[in-house]
Amino acid sequence: MDFWLHVVNMIGLFIMLGVSLNLLLGYGGLVSMAQAAFFGVGAYAAALSARDLGLPFPLTLVVAIVVTTLLAGVVTFPALRVRGEYLILLTLAFQMVIYGLMLSWVDLTAGRTGISGIPRPRLFGKTLVTPAEFLPLIAAGALVTFAIAYRIGESPLGRVLKAMRDDETATLAIGKSVLRYKVLVFCVSGGLAGVAAGLFAHYQAFINPFSFNLDRSIFLVALVVLGGTGNLLGTVAGAILFVGLPEVLRFLQARQDIVDAIRNLVFGLLLVLFMRFRPEGLVPEHARGRRRQGVGQPAPAVSVTGILPSAGPAHDGAGPALVAQGLRKSFGGIKAADDLSLALPRGKVTALVGPNGAGKTTVFNLLTGFLAAEAGTVSLQGEDITRLAPWRTVRLGLARSFQDVRLFERMTVLDNVLVALPEQPGERLGPLFFAPRRTAEAERRNRDQALGSLAFVGLADRAGEIASSLAFGEQKLVALARLIATGADVLLLDEPASGVDLQWVRRILGLIRQLAAAGKTVCIVEHNLEVVTAVADHAYFMEAGRIIAEGRPEELMADPRLADIYFGTSRR
Amino acid sequence: MLALAAQLATNGLISGSLYALLGVSWGLIFATTKIFHFAHALTLTVAVYAAVLAVGQWGWGLPAGFLLAAVVGCLFGVATERVVYRPLRRVNATSLNIFLASLGLLIAGESAVLIVFGPQARDLPGFPISGIALGPVAFTTVEGLWLAGSWALLLLLIAWLWWTRYGRAIRAVASNRELAQCVGIDPERMSLLVFGIGSALVGLGGMLLALRDTVSPTIGVQPVLTAFIAVFLGGIGSIPGAVLGGLVLGLAENMGGLLLPGHWQGVIAFVVLFSVLVFRPSGLLGVRTR
Numbered sequence: 131m132d133f134w135l136h137v138v139n140m141i142g143l144f145i146m147l148g149v150s151l152n153l154l155l156g157y158g159g160l161v162s163m164a165q166a167a168f169f170g171v172g173a174y175a176a177a178l179s180a181r182d183l184g185l186p187f188p189l190t191l192v193v194a195i196v197v198t199t200l201l202a203g204v205v206t207f208p209a210l211r212v213r214g215e216y217l218i219l220l221t222l223a224f225q226m227v228i229y230g231l232m233l234s235w236v237d238l239t240a241g242r243t244g245i246s247g248i249p250r251p252r253l254f255g256k257t258l259v260t261p262a263e264f265l266p267l268i269a270a271g272a273l274v275t276f277a278i279a280y281r282i283g284e285s286p287l288g289r290v291l292k293a294m295r296d297d298e299t300a301t302l303a304i305g306k307s308v309l310r311y312k313v314l315v316f317c318v319s320g321g322l323a324g325v326a327a328g329l330f331a332h333y334q335a336f337i338n339p340f341s342f343n344l345d346r347s348i349f350l351v352a353l354v355v356l357g358g359t360g361n362l363l364g365t366v367a368g369a370i371l372f373v374g375l376p377e378v379l380r381f382l383q384a385r386q387d388i389v390d391a392i393r394n395l396v397f398g399l400l401l402v403l404f405m406r407f408r409p410e411g412l413v414p415e416h417a418r419g420r421r422r423q424g425v426g427q428p429a430p431a432v433s434v435t436g437i438l439p440s441a442g443p444a445h446d447g448a449g450p451a452l453v454a455q456g457l458r459k460s461f462g463g464i465k466a467a468d469d470l471s472l473a474l475p476r477g478k479v480t481a482l483v484g485p486n487g488a489g490k491t492t493v494f495n496l497l498t499g500f501l502a503a504e505a506g507t508v509s510l511q512g513e514d515i516t517r518l519a520p521w522r523t524v525r526l527g528l529a530r531s532f533q534d535v536r537l538f539e540r541m542t543v544l545d546n547v548l549v550a551l552p553e554q555p556g557e558r559l560g561p562l563f564f565a566p567r568r569t570a571e572a573e574r575r576n577r578d579q580a581l582g583s584l585a586f587v588g589l590a591d592r593a594g595e596i597a598s599s600l601a602f603g604e605q606k607l608v609a610l611a612r613l614i615a616t617g618a619d620v621l622l623l624d625e626p627a628s629g630v631d632l633q634w635v636r637r638i639l640g641l642i643r644q645l646a647a648a649g650k651t652v653c654i655v656e657h658n659l660e661v662v663t664a665v666a667d668h669a670y671f672m673e674a675g676r677i678i679a680e681g682r683p684e685e686l687m688a689d690p691r692l693a694d695i696y697f698g699t700s701r702r
Numbered sequence: 703m704l705a706l707a708a709q710l711a712t713n714g715l716i717s718g719s720l721y722a723l724l725g726v727s728w729g730l731i732f733a734t735t736k737i738f739h740f741a742h743a744l745t746l747t748v749a750v751y752a753a754v755l756a757v758g759q760w761g762w763g764l765p766a767g768f769l770l771a772a773v774v775g776c777l778f779g780v781a782t783e784r785v786v787y788r789p790l791r792r793v794n795a796t797s798l799n800i801f802l803a804s805l806g807l808l809i810a811g812e813s814a815v816l817i818v819f820g821p822q823a824r825d826l827p828g829f830p831i832s833g834i835a836l837g838p839v840a841f842t843t844v845e846g847l848w849l850a851g852s853w854a855l856l857l858l859l860i861a862w863l864w865w866t867r868y869g870r871a872i873r874a875v876a877s878n879r880e881l882a883q884c885v886g887i888d889p890e891r892m893s894l895l896v897f898g899i900g901s902a903l904v905g906l907g908g909m910l911l912a913l914r915d916t917v918s919p920t921i922g923v924q925p926v927l928t929a930f931i932a933v934f935l936g937g938i939g940s941i942p943g944a945v946l947g948g949l950v951l952g953l954a955e956n957m958g959g960l961l962l963p964g965h966w967q968g969v970i971a972f973v974v975l976f977s978v979l980v981f982r983p984s985g986l987l988g989v990r991t992r
Contacts, residue, residue: 160796215738216979218801219930226927229974234965344923348805355802387821391813400808406789406801409796 135261137377139333140266143326144373146275148353148365150322153279155351156359156415157288158315159295164205164221165350168229168320170342172198172327174232174239175246177337187251187332190699194328195321202320206313212575225347232339244338251332264333271329275322280362281563282318286556286573289541289549291315292360298334303498303532304550304616305524306557314559345394350399358411367412372397379696415540416596449512451476451620451651452528457496457506459675466492467503468675479642479652481662481683483673485696492534493672494622498530499523510620525552529618533625533655535605541596543589543608543613546597547580550615583611588643610641620651627661637663659687659696705838707822710956712839713940718952719852720910722726724925725944726930727903730732731779733876733939734896736797740804740905742929744811745782749775749905750912750921754824757937764828771905779901781948782807785951804960808923811837815919823916826909844913851910856945863941872896876939906928946986950974 174192180190205224232239239245250257251267258264281290290311294302298308309596357368376393404411409675450473459467466489474480480488495501497508499520501650507516510528518526538546555561556569556575584590592600597608605624612623626642627635635658642665647651656662662669663683671679671686673695679686686692728742752765752774762770780784786807790800800906832843863869875892876880904926911925932951936943958970978985 161801214797215801216934216983218738219934220975220979222927223931223972223975227968228922230968231965236965264729348809351802352809354808390819391816393813394809395813396810396816398806400805400806402786402803403807403812405795405799409799534810593977676881 132261133377135265137374139261139264139268141369141373142265142272143330143333144350144353144369145272145366146326146329147323147350148357148369149276149279149362150319150326151350152354152357152362152365153283153291153322153355154315154319155360157283157291157295158312159291160312160315161218161318161351162221162319163347163351164216164225165226165323166317166342166344166346167201167225169327169346170200170232170326170337170339171201171228172244173331173342175324176328177245178238178330180249180332180463181245181247181640187249187253190332191328194331195324198324198327199317199321202316203313205385206316208321222344225344229339229343234343239339241387242338244336246336246677247333248335248337253403258332266331268329268333271325273326276362276366278318278563279322282559283360283362285562285569286549286554286576287311287314287558287562289545290557292541292545293538293549295360296540297536299500299538300532300538302500302520303524303530303536304425304527304612305521305552305618306549307519307521318559331684349394349397352397356397356400356404356411358413358415360415361411361413364411364413366389371412372692396424416542421561450474450475452497452508452510452653454493454497454508455506457493457508458504459492459496459501460504463487465675467496469673470506472670472675472680474651474653475668476651477646477649478667479646479654479665481666481669482653482655482672483657483659483662483669483683483686483696486657488672490672491624491676492675494624494655497523497622498528500530511675524616524618527619528622529616529620530622531609531611531613531624531626535602535609537597537605537608537612539596541597542593543595543597543665544577544593544602546578547583547611547615548576550612551576551579552617560578578609580615584608586614587611588637603630606634606638607641610638614645619649621645621653623652623654623655625655628640628657635661659683663687707957707960708838709840710959711953712841713951714953714956716791716841716845716849716952717956718949719899720848720907720925721928721932722782722945722948723855723910724904724907724929725936725948726859726928726941727900727907728929729933729936729938729941729944730859730872730896730903731900732933733941734785734872735783735893736933738797738801738802738804739782739809740926741782741807742779742900743784743926744808745775745778745901746908746922746926747812747815747919748778749901750826750908750917751819753905753909754826754912754917758827760822763786767826767828768906768909771909772907775905775908776898779904782901783894783897788893812919812922819919821919822870823918825916826912829913836929842914844910846908847913849871855906857875859899859903860941867904868895928971931971934979935975935985937985940985940987943985943987950986 146170147165147420151162154160154162175197176194178192179193180183185193207442231239248261276336290301290306293306294308294311301308322691353368353372354365356372358364377390379389379392452474455471457467457470472491482493484490492501496503499515499522502518507514509515510523510526515523515526515528538549555565555572561569581590581593584593587610589607589611591605592604597605600608610626623642627638639661642652642654654666664684669680669683669686670677671692679689679692704889705904728739730741730743731737739773741755749771753771756762756766757764769782786803787800790803818893827894830843833840834843863873871882871887872892872895875889879889907925908922912920928951930946933944935950952975954970954974955967
């Protein structure tokens, strides 16, 4: 009996660890090969504080959580630009270092011998010793950990994490500080692993480094991936299946190391086969029966002004909304922006035209902070924004779209738009856990607003679909709805009508005119001269990083010199 | 103090040379295929086990064992590419999923080796170990072979990459896969080729290691991890970079012994890696792409 209760307890501990990792890997898209290291550091912290400092049980758990949270923060914080393979490597190296220290820093950890005699916890006047006595405590721990992770994962905060996972650049472009969310999710994940660590140390009463090695980290990654990333229920299923089932093997084979080896063999093969045939895992992120948000709800009646969330009148001063002066940027020998100045008049559509490679997209990147200018200034509504990070410029009211759309492909259409709304209380841990009502109300309002944005572009009925399943033209419209949702007053559209059918082009142009009529300042980069003449009030003509002409679109089109440059016909 | 420093520098140079070889063996594959080939560690294990079996049990000579390790490594690497990675590329698996499959292969393979051969450590017998003193520094014959063997293989590989048709084709694929395809190079064939060469090299590197350390099913992980670090330090896609990265790593680890107690040695690699990635994300000799 005790043996099976022990198995249940181990499943509980692995649910906590798996859930903590899924938040990082499945939601945040951040691969950590060091989850066992955090687990281990937490366990040592609890064990040493209990045995050597004599702290009582719940306090030692707090120590474990605090230590792992801080360690996670310290590890990620300097690694600002780290992602993908670099993150795998860094966490791998970190895992090896921590494991190495556990083995060799004998004064602290007693090396291979490990730490024994960790006091049993006393709760409600009872000392917990047997697996049966620990079961309620570990079950409670698993439940709380799951609840916290679920609350985060299925909240506006979880939505930002998924956006970051799908496309970091686009996440910056909707005004979210990717760095903040990375550090946050690492700390939360570390803290949750700390819960498991504290309980584990007291439960075993003995720990040594071998519970926290690279194999354990790999096992956790495999568990989460096989269960299904981005879905916490999958992790629970994974823990039950992959921690529970192998224990049956023990009855067939006495030797522990062979049992472990067989388990790992099956596990590894499953991982290879799943990647080939079912990469989404046992329980996929968008499993059937899960709530498809927004589907079936009647779309609210839409007027253009109704869907524009911006404070609008706050900026109806005189003068242009955006002014750039003397921008310079070169890549190697190529001058992509050469003493370039432009102004975007308020409530008008301005076009940036010019041949391929003239530097038009570079201008957008310079204006929005995606590239740092070598010289020159950018000011928005009279405020200097030259040196600001992209997500800050969005907060101040300047947002851009991308030529290649860059939707959050694995999220629903509605979530793509919802995530872009600014200042959501549910994006911060405080309101999420301590002001649930305010969070829920804001979420309802935001949902209506996002549906409004979708209705404006005519896609409200597609709200529940996965973004990547849409046609390219529809994706462009979703990107436009997402851009509007940021609430920015100045919108930079990079080739909004390229690569789509004529009927979509008309629709998109109509929407752009409506936006301008509602007071938005719009700037488009466009190749199609018909589009430019149809939609723009004013145009800048760029060549080789310079603006060589400006005026009404028709005037520019009529200039034979510009036509020569544009079409590449010979001037000789 | 000076003698100690000279000795530590020598040790650093010796282990750095082996790191460089391991780094290049993995870096060649990573640069060309963009696959984070974690199962490289399994290739090392399999190749070394084959040789240990041949030398220890069947009485082969040591040179024949080295040859066998290279051949087995090569075949195993090529098989991995064909059986595991190519089907994944066909279904457009993300690089993360390919990495996870590689991870799966590694744990499955290590477990299989453990089930078949048992967890006990084995030796690679037959190499005469004695000390060599060279002025103020001393090292063993094994270490001498590390130094000579690593550099011989490295120089051979570099010469091949720079001066032969296939070598240049590989470098072309590494620098731009699509463009290489346009000039008639078949990237799939080049993938097989780099898997073959890289895996043969890691088999030989594993043999060099096995001359000093005992052989167990997990022997591959630590050296291959060192290889990853060497590659990222030097800059992805740069073969000379991986060599430099390996040397820097070996020297830093050993010279760190002057300043820090032994158990912090492992931390040094991490700190070096961290500072390089933060201040120069493209690596020491990498091309800046931003």
